[in-house]
Amino acid sequence: MSEIPQPQIVDNLEKTLEEYLPSDKLAEVKRIIYGFNAGHPVEKVQIPSDAQKLASLHNFEIQASKFKAIKEQNRAPRLVKIGLVQNSIVIPTTEPIQDQYLAIEGKVEKIIDAAGLMGVNVLCLQETWMMPFAFCTREKYPWVEFAQSAETGIYTKFIQRMAKKHNMVIVSPILERDEAHGDTIWNTAVVISNTGSFIGKHRKNHIPRVGDFNESTYYFEGNTGHPVFETCFGKIAVNICYGRHHPLNWLSFGLNGAEIVFNPSATVGELSEPMWAIEGRNAAIAQSYFVGSINRVGTEHFPVPFTSGDGKPAHSDFGHFYGSSYFAAPDSSRSASSSRSLDALNVAEVDLNLCRQMKDKWNFPMTARYPDYADFLTNYCNLNYTPQIIRD
Numbered sequence: 001m002s003e004i005p006q007p008q009i010v011d012n013l014e015k016t017l018e019e020y021l022p023s024d025k026l027a028e029v030k031r032i033i034y035g036f037n038a039g040h041p042v043e044k045v046q047i048p049s050d051a052q053k054l055a056s057l058h059n060f061e062i063q064a065s066k067f068k069a070i071k072e073q074n075r076a077p078r079l080v081k082i083g084l085v086q087n088s089i090v091i092p093t094t095e096p097i098q099d100q101y102l103a104i105e106g107k108v109e110k111i112i113d114a115a116g117l118m119g120v121n122v123l124c125l126q127e128t129w130m131m132p133f134a135f136c137t138r139e140k141y142p143w144v145e146f147a148q149s150a151e152t153g154i155y156t157k158f159i160q161r162m163a164k165k166h167n168m169v170i171v172s173p174i175l176e177r178d179e180a181h182g183d184t185i186w187n188t189a190v191v192i193s194n195t196g197s198f199i200g201k202h203r204k205n206h207i208p209r210v211g212d213f214n215e216s217t218y219y220f221e222g223n224t225g226h227p228v229f230e231t232c233f234g235k236i237a238v239n240i241c242y243g244r245h246h247p248l249n250w251l252s253f254g255l256n257g258a259e260i261v262f263n264p265s266a267t268v269g270e271l272s273e274p275m276w277a278i279e280g281r282n283a284a285i286a287q288s289y290f291v292g293s294i295n296r297v298g299t300e301h302f303p304v305p306f307t308s309g310d311g312k313p314a315h316s317d318f319g320h321f322y323g324s325s326y327f328a329a330p331d332s333s334r335s336a337s338s339s340r341s342l343d344a345l346n347v348a349e350v351d352l353n354l355c356r357q358m359k360d361k362w363n364f365p366m367t368a369r370y371p372d373y374a375d376f377l378t379n380y381c382n383l384n385y386t387p388q389i390i391r392d
Contacts, residue, residue, distance in 0.1 A: 012339050014337070035334060042067060042336075043066040044065055044066075047062050048118065055114055055345070058111075060343035060344055067331075067333065079352075083120035085112070085344075087126065088297050090106075100131065116165065121169065122170075125171065125173060126295065127187070136212035140218075144185060144218065149178075149179065153177070169233060172189065173238070184219075187241075189204075205222050205239075206242045207242060210271070211310070212319075226252035228253060234260055235257050236259070236261070239261050244265070253287070260352075276324060284334075288365075290328070290355070301317045304316070323337075323338050325338040331357075
């Protein structure tokens, strides 16, 4: 019996296509995969030398693209540069938690500095960027000790300093400790203004209970609704991780006026990679806004093995976080993905006028029939609901 060949490691889909496809076929394949923006391939942007030098020095990747809109007579272009940061942890999870955090902070600081050199206006970090994604272990300590106040904790103070330094709105997804309500823990995105002030926060709406994602051991579904944060650069919202699997979650941010929705995540290849490139793009199309999808990168090992409740042997890691952060536009185009294995900064210059232009083109809000679906969902939530089934 012949052995099953082991899959080769693919660090970046686009680079692999460029390596093996002739130029004429490559152009058509990219059109099929990435779509056209304003009738042309999504434009790549040259990386400034000082930003590239910083990235090379600290071993992270930078890529940049531009999404255009058609020129209008009554509105000037609304150009905004948005950025996504994916990163691995730095030192082993057995080290003291303060050392683990400071090592991550040092790494992320360099990537934020590069975003500043790129002229980024709004930046989003990955889900719980300040710690390993330890919720697979089901252990409370030491992991809950990473939780801090969203308003006054050390993570927020660091991000406030960086936001003010670079005149940049920064979305900082953290593990929150709510001391005012029984020391409860939440999975929370903190939004910091370009002035360094605290704008607000949003708590994760949907909590997974699948495989090693045992997050309800630590925190439950959020209670902050679907807030949209109106910044000087545009209206932004945050759909944290597992919320991307719920279309009504995306819809609600859109109905509240979001123009850019970030999806900071932590997800592994075997579970979700085939879905990854689809869900954020679907949301951008259906809701006529830009989506920035961020996933952490690397494999994190924990000292005590744990099981997945599937009959398989215990293991000490979650699996490989495959990075692949990308942007999706409301016209169905998208950027190339960041690396599957490296820390990375992905930047896009977008024209927010494209959001309304796609609403005008496709008429999705006009044809949505919200009252009909509101009635249906009201009936469905009734304990006496009967499904509308016509039987042969």
